[in-house]
Amino acid sequence: MENFEPEIVAFCCHYCAYTAADMAGSKHIYYPANVKIIRVPCTGKVDTIHIMKAFEKGADGVYVAGCLEGDCHFKNGNTRAKYRVEQVQNILKDLGWEIERLEMINMSAGMGERFASTALEFTKKIKQLGPSPIKIINTEKHQQVAD
Amino acid sequence: MQKLKDIQQNKSNNKSVLVIGGGVGGIRAALDLAESSRNVILIDKSYSIGGLMTQLDRTFPTNNCDLCTVSPHLSENTRQIHLDIQPMTQLEQLTGEAGNFMATLVTEPRYIDMDKCTACGECYKQFPEAVRFTPGLDPRAPTCMRYPQATPYAFSIDMEKVIDIKALQKVCKAGAIIPHDTQKKTTVEAASVVLSAGAQLFDPTVLDNFGSGQFDNVVTGLEYERIMSASGPFQGDLVRVSDKKRPKKVAWIQCVGSRGINKADVPYCSGVCCMYALKEAMVTKERFAESIEATIFYMDMRTYGKDYELYFNQAKNDYNVRMIRSRPHSIIENNKTKDLSITYAIEEGLQKTEEFDMVVLSTGFRVPETTIELANRLGIELNTHNFTKTDHFNSVQTSRPGVYVCGVIESPKDIPETMVQASAAASMAASDFPIAKDVSLAENEFMPERDVSMEALRIGVFICDCGLEIGGVVDVDKMVEFAGTRPDVVVSHAVGYGCSSESMIMIEASIKENKLNRVVIGGCSPRTHETKFQDLLRRAGLNKYLVEIVNLRDQNTWPHIGQPKEALDKAFKLLHIGINGVRKSRSLMDYTLPMSPNALVVGGGVTGMTAALQLANQGIKVYLVERDSSLGGLAKSIRKTIEGDDVGSFMTQLVNDVSAHEKIQVLTRTIIVDHSGMPGRFKTGIQSGPRMNYMQLNHGVTIFATGALPNRPDVYGLGTHDNIVTQLELDAVIEDDPDKIKSLNQVVMIQCVGSREPDNPNCSRVCCQAAIKNALRIKTINPDAQIFILYRDIRTYGFQEDYYREARNIGVVFTRFSLENRPEVKVENDQVSVFVDDIILGSKIQIETDCLALSTGMIADDETTEDLSMMFHLPRTMDNYFLEDHVKLRPVDMSVRGIFIAGTTHSPKTIRESITQAYAAAGRAQTLLGKKEINLGAAVAKVDGSKCAACLVCVRACPYSIPFINEDGYSQIDPAKCHGCGICAADCPAKAIQLLVYEDDQILAKLDYLFGGLN
Structure with missing residues (x-):
């Protein structure tokens, strides 16, 4: 697992987190390339199926990044997203997964540093957790087929 | 044909409005005018627009970076048609009259071709001494103003400092540097002028008692904002200048240079400093450490704006900001520790000295000499304080017809009031020429859209190298090759600077030639460039929603500049996501009504x-x-x-x-x-x-x-005696019955009656000036009348301070009381008496009065x-x-x-x-x-009635209460009211709702190919 490079999906809202990611870029602040961003108008738009699909397709970690609490461009989309993340964490728990593979993060549009530092922390955490159970199953399947 | 005539007529009839000054006020005025189909020329002497607000960390009363909330509006299409922004430009002369002005404008050379510059910043990196980069807001890249990096195109060259022009030119891969750029003089026709030149903040280094400029840890309010700001000198860490350590005790001193009579002072109140000091104190505690002790030294706390009193109470009660009513005398610095001791006298007369780690001087507004000269060139009159003189019943009308004013140049004011005046000035300026109904020029230039719904996918991928910004980190050719191997991709090209005119023409031709029906641009952020490429698609006859921008620069090569291998891998994946996302995109109609x-x-x-x-x-x-x-x-x-x-x-x-x-x-x-x-x-x-x-x-x-309603609370004997009246009633008596006024001996006025009280916590704003107005009028009619004004804080903001000073000078007695110790009113033998504790005398005084006027203010x-x-x-x-x-x-x-x-x-x-x-x-x-x-955009929620179970989830989820269950028994969402957040779509258990532009199949397609498809 030494060389494990996790795949991470970040659902970022257009008004804050996506802008913060651009800010991090324009200031050339490093964060791991493992993080791939999907832009959504508001984190309230992020659906359970989107998160589960990301895991199904091989994401080792997923986070939803929205505006600071109380600062949502659409009033309360980010608090709804927080609730949804908790729901999906429960699903993950029921599946026997580590709930830490999914997280809700808040930041304002100007927080390039925060975007980078949270991306870094999250990636580190997922590295420690190792590949997602789906990947392990798939690898085993492949091995069985090979056997 | 009629439409074409309209356009021609529009062009000939439509003169411009000249807006001078690109701060928030000027921007607001310009946008209002552009939105109402007036042509606007917005000039600013600076290299970029944005003004003072760009320097602020956060703004009261929300303590947010509020500009992030509205800056997207700057990218709206209308401004491109009607708004002409000219930085580095000043007005030289204005001739003619309202409706027919001729304005002579002088533009300084920037030495950079703005159409070619991609804001890569390479010139700035290599020649920082010769290239200027001004933090500000570039309207073409509407991003967060607080970050200089977020304001591209704001570069300019200081030619005097350039040593090797050839070397500088070489650095610019876009060839945007013009060494022989010259000053340009133009003359424009203007129907009217809006002046929004702002003001400066007072420089307290001229004062000898506060050590500004000498002591490291004495800063101005604005400097403190810069220290707290993430784009500031300490990257957003609050530290002392002297030792870079976090301060434990910070003091604010109010009215530095304002409300004074000393040499360097101005007599007026700057109106905003109380609020910004409260903000800075609260943000300090909130963001850095609750334990930092914040102390504000003030004379009167002037929180007179909407809900500002609540903000003041919050600072006192929730944040424990210490409030000391005193005007400090001086600051002395400890040579070793660089700590500062403030000497001040409290109301009771005692002198005290206290140590602080850091002192913030709350400085107010000053009109700079350059603005006075500008006013002279415009031919408008100034008032005694050198602010613009305006009509008493129209605060935006200057002495010269057709010239309007907004913002701090009219009088000291905060941002909301500046915005109000800006919209007012825009409205007045627009009234100087006839209304032109919107003829959308841009829409007319576009060819009809091709229906692509039945066509097989033909995707074109165009990848920018953005000079070295993308190409220097990842191999563009490899990406082009990779994209070319993806199914349905018929064209894959490298395009250099994709946003340059040359490349845009090339892409447009390629779309037509190859009958492309989906386009992927690999370049910079869609936040800044999506509109530009959407317009390109429209020109090429495609619906604007058939393009996908892949953010290869801002979210890949820039942050991963040191990891080219990882960056290339990520670039492939991002491109893959984009290509597969665009497959699912469809032509959408912007909603209009x-x-x-x-x-x-x-x-x-x-x-x-x-x-x-x-x-x-x-x-x-x-x-x-x-x-x-x-x-x-x-x-x-x-x-x-x-x-x-x-x-x-x-x-x-x-x-x-x-x-x-x-x-x-x-x-x-x-x-x-x-x-x-x-x-x-x-x-x-x-x-x-x-x-x-x-x-x-x-x-x-x-x-x-x-x-609102005049308040009439049942206190201080109001309604029990003829000599107890409201300030409004007194106003009428003064006008109608001067004999009555002549007969008065002692007049008492009580302020904040029914306002700033627990059951009505806000300030009524008008009462201080109303009391002083009536006091001055009484004194004019009856100079012998003794007048006492019992107050809590005198809130004569702006130039009202002049009247407060005048009232004191002619002997009106101002006595302060506190909420805990209100005056008492007694009526005995038909005599009204007021009892009040005089804080300075330290004893209770009794005033027998023949007129008690209560400043009762307003309630909603x-x-x-x-x-x-x-x-x-x-x-x-x-x-x-x-x-x-x-x-x-x-x-x-x-x-x-x-x-x-x-x-x-x-x-x-x-x-x-x-x-x-x-x-x-x-x-x-x-x-x-x-x-x-009205264009409502296309990103609206759409309900599939056949799937809807009328479960009401969307009705409850919508933050704007838009969905409702219609007569047919399913949820209906009015596209005209939908804000496009997509919350309902995510919440809908039957998946009956889709948010157009961000439909589930588009998002899932992106995820589908995120990792799997490649291996």
Whole structure:
């Protein structure tokens, strides 16, 4: 697992987190390339199926990044997203997964540093957790087929 | 054919408005004008626009970076058609008259071709000494203003410092450097001028007692903002300048250079410093450490704005900001520790000294010499403080017809008031030439859209190298090759700088030639460049929603500049996501609806009448609804303003003008009974006249100017004795019965009666100036009368301070009391006496008075605002005033598009301020009414009725209460009202709702190919 490079999906809202990611870029602040961003108008738009699909397709970690609490461009989309993340964490728990593979993060549009530092922390955490159970199953399947 | 004629006529008729100054006020005025289809030239002497607000860390009262909320509006398409921004440009001369000015403009050389510059920053990196980069807001890249990096195109070259021009030119891969650029002089025709040149902040280094400029840890308020700011000198860490350590005790000193009589002082109040000091103190505790002790030294706490008193209470009670009422004498620095000791006297007369780690000087506004010269060139008069002299009943009208003013150059003010004045000035400026109905020039230039729904996918991928910005980190050729191998990709090209004119032409030709029906651009952020490429698609005959921008620069090569291998891998994946996302994109229609050209103005007071008249003068049909039997409102009972103007004759004239105007239908004794429709097409039911006849009005916009009520609390014996009156009643006595005034011996006025009290915590704003106004008038009639004003804080903001000083000079006695120790009023043997603890004397004094005037202020008209807020779905404040959409930046717009508020229905204010807001609301309304139709965008939620189970989840989830269950039994979402967040789509358990532009199959397609497809 030494060389494990996790795949991470970040659902970022257009008004804050996506802008913060651009800010991090324009200031050339490093964060791991493992993080791939999907832009959504508001984190309230992020659906359970989107998160589960990301895991199904091989994401080792997923986070939803929205505006600071109380600062949502659409009033309360980010608090709804927080609730949804908790729901999906429960699903993950029921599946026997580590709930830490999914997280809700808040930041304002100007927080390039925060975007980078949270991306870094999250990636580190997922590295420690190792590949997602789906990947392990798939690898085993492949091995069985090979056997 | 008719349309073409319209355009030609439009072009010849449409002169420009010249807006001078690109701060928030100038930007607001320019955008308002552009939105109402007026051509605007916005000039600023600086290298980029943005003004003072770009320097601020956060703004009160929300403590947010509020600009992030509205800056996306700057990228709206309308501005591109009507707005011409010219930085580094100054006005040299203005000749002619209103409607027909000729303005001579001088533009300094930038030495950079703005059309070629991609803002890669390479020149700045290599020649930092010769290339200027000004933090500011570039309107073409509407991003967060607080970050210099977020304001591309703001580069300019200081040619005097360039040593090797060839080397500099070489650095620029875009070839944008023009070594022989020269100063340019142009003459433009302008119908009117809006001056928004702002002011400077006072430089306290000229004072010898506070050590500014000598002591490291003494900073100004603005410097403190920069220290706290993430783009500031310490990357957003609050540390002392001397030792880079976090301060434990910070003090603020108010009124530095303001409200003074010393050499370097100005006498007026700068109006904003109390609020910004409170903000800085609270943000310090909130963001850095609760344990940092914050102390504010002040004379009067002037939190007179809407809900500002609550902000002050929050600072005191929730954040434990220490408030000391004192004007400190001096600051002494400890040579070793660099700590600072402040010497100050408290009210009781004791002298104290206390140590602090850091001291912030709250400095106010000054008019710089350059602005005085500009005013001279414009030929407008200034007042005694060198601010612009304006009409007493129209704060944006200067002494020269056709020249209007907004923002701090008129008088010290905060951002919301600047925004109000900006919209008012824009409205006035627009009235100098006839309204031009929107003829969308851009739309006409586009060829008809091709229907691609039945075509097989033909995807074109175009990848920028952006000089070295992308190409220097990842191999563009490899990406092009990779993209070319993906199914349905028929074209894959490297395009250099994709956003340059050359490349745009190439891409357009390629789309046509290869019959492409989907386009992927690999380049920079869609936040900044999506609109540009969407327009390109429209030119090429494709729907604008068939393009996907892959963010290869800002979110890949920039942050991963040191990891080229990882960056290339990520670039492949991002491209893959983009290509697969664009497959699922479909042609979408922006929603548009025809506008109703009429306006409804509710409330026939001074505000409502002013707004109605302003709109009617633009040819707009106005329904003016008043519940009373006659027009006039509360202003009818006010006789004089503090400036001495006769309110009565002004009101008579206004009522006559409104009543006689053919475009205004006055409906008195009228109430509103129902309301429906959508922004631009409202329907409001009214009952009118003695028989309460029902009628339905169709209107595109609504302005609420329903006012507030004079407060009349049952305190201090009000109503029990003829000699106890309200300030408003006294106003009438002074005018009507001078003999009575001549007979007065001792007059007592009590301030904050029924305001700033637990049951009505806000400040009524107008009472301090009203009391001083009446005191001065009494003194004029009866110089021997003794007048006592019992107050808590005197809030004579701005130039009202002049009258406060005058009152003190002529012997009006000001005695302070506290909330815990209010004065007492006793009536014995027909004699009214007031007892008050004099804090300075330290004892109770008794004043026998023959006139006790109570400053009772205003309260919201709860019943009216409640009824209207229910009918029109409008939010209200805690104390029942209407709550605007954004307290900082959209002070007259309500959250429902097309609804505006003005006057005291917004918050207590003076007649003059109400009138300004009335013009502002009229101006904002014109931005909508100037259009034939409203574009609602395409990102709206759409319900599939066959899947909907009418479970009400969407009804509850929508933050704007838009979905409802229709007659057919399924959820319906009005595209005209949908804000496009997609919350309902995510919540819908049956997946019956899709948010267009971000449909599930598009998002899932992106995820599908994120990792799997590659391996």
